[in-house]
Amino acid sequence: MQHVSREARTIVVGTRQSALALTQTGHVIEALRQISEAHGFGYEFEIRKIVTKGDRILDVTLSKVGGKGLFVKEIEQALLDGEIDLAVHSMKDMPSELPEGLMNGAVPKRVDPRDCVITRGGVPLEELPTGAAIGTSSLRRASQLKAYRPDFDIRSIRGNIDSRIRKLETEGLDAIVLATAGLLRMGWEDRISSPVDPDICLPAVGQGALGIECRESDSGVRELLALLDDADTALAVAAERTFLGALNGGCQIPIGAHAVITGRSEHGSELTLTGMVGSPDGSTILKEIRTGTDPQALGLEVAQALRAQGADRILAELGS
Numbered sequence: 670m671q672h673v674s675r676e677a678r679t680i681v682v683g684t685r686q687s688a689l690a691l692t693q694t695g696h697v698i699e700a701l702r703q704i705s706e707a708h709g710f711g712y713e714f715e716i717r718k719i720v721t722k723g724d725r726i727l728d729v730t731l732s733k734v735g736g737k738g739l740f741v742k743e744i745e746q747a748l749l750d751g752e753i754d755l756a757v758h759s760m761k762d763m764p765s766e767l768p769e770g771l772m773n774g775a776v777p778k779r780v781d782p783r784d785c786v787i788t789r790g791g792v793p794l795e796e797l798p799t800g801a802a803i804g805t806s807s808l809r810r811a812s813q814l815k816a817y818r819p820d821f822d823i824r825s826i827r828g829n830i831d832s833r834i835r836k837l838e839t840e841g842l843d844a845i846v847l848a849t850a851g852l853l854r855m856g857w858e859d860r861i862s863s864p865v866d867p868d869i870c871l872p873a874v875g876q877g878a879l880g881i882e883c884r885e886s887d888s889g890v891r892e893l894l895a896l897l898d899d900a901d902t903a904l905a906v907a908a909e910r911t912f913l914g915a916l917n918g919g920c921q922i923p924i925g926a927h928a929v930i931t932g933r934s935e936h937g938s939e940l941t942l943t944g945m946v947g948s949p950d951g952s953t954i955l956k957e958i959r960t961g962t963d964p965q966a967l968g969l970e971v972a973q974a975l976r977a978q979g980a981d982r983i984l985a986e987l988g989s
């Protein structure tokens with residue numbers, strides 16, 4: 670163990686005030702506290718809650734208010750202004766381009782990236798009755814679930830995880846679909862009826878991963894964050910995010926991607942990336958799978974392959 674004396678300082682951690690954001694920020698601070706102690710950084714941590722536009726507009730489907738960056742803009746401004754020193758984001762809510770002067774300082778190890786269903790009475794997805802009402806506000810989930818079961822009646826629901834779970838009862842739904850990761854982090858995994866196979870519903874880019882944003886100029890925080898970075902997750906997420914960026918995708922289009930490490934060689938880790946673009950009604954689902962060692966090249970290659978298959982038409986129809 671290496672003990673280096675550093676300037677003791679209190680690191681201010683910005684977070685949204687949703688239960689999920691507070692919980693995952695708490696987990697990250699706990700991990701950073703341990704690293705700080707083990708390496709003799711002598712850092713203290715303090716939480717600052719920030720209300721974002723996405724938190725204020727809860728009654729409109731996100732895709733209609735221009736979802737991109739809706740949950741991060743105010744937080745990034747606070748970072749740039751020096752009001753906070755780092756911010757924990759769900760990777761899938763992070764825009765693919767960060768503002769000048771900010772960077773992603775760490776990508777901690779990813780948890781389960783899959784979607785899951787919570788069904789009334791716990792029935793498995795494949796046993797849901799004809800015409801079952803499924804709650805989700807994600808175009809990606811809606812598109813893929815319609816492709817899987819055209820009879821499903823997709824209903825838009827929004828809100829925090831707990832309010833979406835309540836809507837299963839209060840809005841008479843048969844099932845809701847949400848990210849396994851959110852439930853895991855809240856300690857609510859016992860509510861999950863079953864995971865949804867990525868072959869049925871490819872997850873969102875970055876789902877299950879966190880990103881920790883900091884100032885490029887803050888070497889102290891960067892040094893600390895580097896010790897929390899998980900190289901495999903960072904590679905996978907880089908491939909998925911390059912793919913998303915190459916298709917100009919926000920959450921206004923049904924788009925999904927998932928990368929996994931499928932091998933190791935002297936050239937580094939080998940990644941396999943699956944990318945998907947669908948029409949909102951699920952009548953078209955385009956998918957491509959490629960393997961490679963360079964995450965950026967791989968992301969671009971899968972995006973290119975999807976364009977060649979006709980993804981451009983879907984994107985153009987959706988005005989992206």
Ligand SMILES: NCc1[nH]cc(CCC(=O)O)c1CC(=O)O
Binds near residue numbers: 846850
């Ligand atoms: N869309 C909102 C959102 N952003 C991050 C998560 C939690 C999962 C994660 O960190 O990937 C969720 C909830 C959900 O999609 O059900």
